[in-house]
Amino acid sequence: AGAPAFREQQPESTLPFDRRVLGARGELWAVRVQGDSMIGEHIAEGDVAVFEKRKARPGDIIAALVDGTDTTLKRYLIESDCAVLRAANRKYADILPKSLESQGVLVALFRLQKS
Secondary structure, eight states: OOOOOOOOOOOOOOOOOOOOTTTSOOOOOEEOOOOSSTTGGGGGGEEEEEEEOOOOTOEEEEEEETTTTTEEEEEEETTTTEEEOOSSSSSSSSOSSEEEEEEEEEEEEEEOOOO
């Protein structure tokens, strides 16, 4: 949830929960949030964001593959027939990707207690 970045995805652990609570029908996956670009949506560094693999709609918060190389967590919008990725932190400018692939729509957020 900072600037777009390429990182190899490596499983860290599993997080058991009942998917029926989310009302999700598609495949679910999760990632630990890095960065502060979505702090205005109460998504903080270290949170675990859960995504459903499904078609994104304008207004959704998505994990977005930007220009085929970088992944970021942003709000997906359409303005003047163009895709826009918007942070929830004024420090970050809108991203106007040449190509965009939604890797999933945010359906849940977990904030784990530090031990």
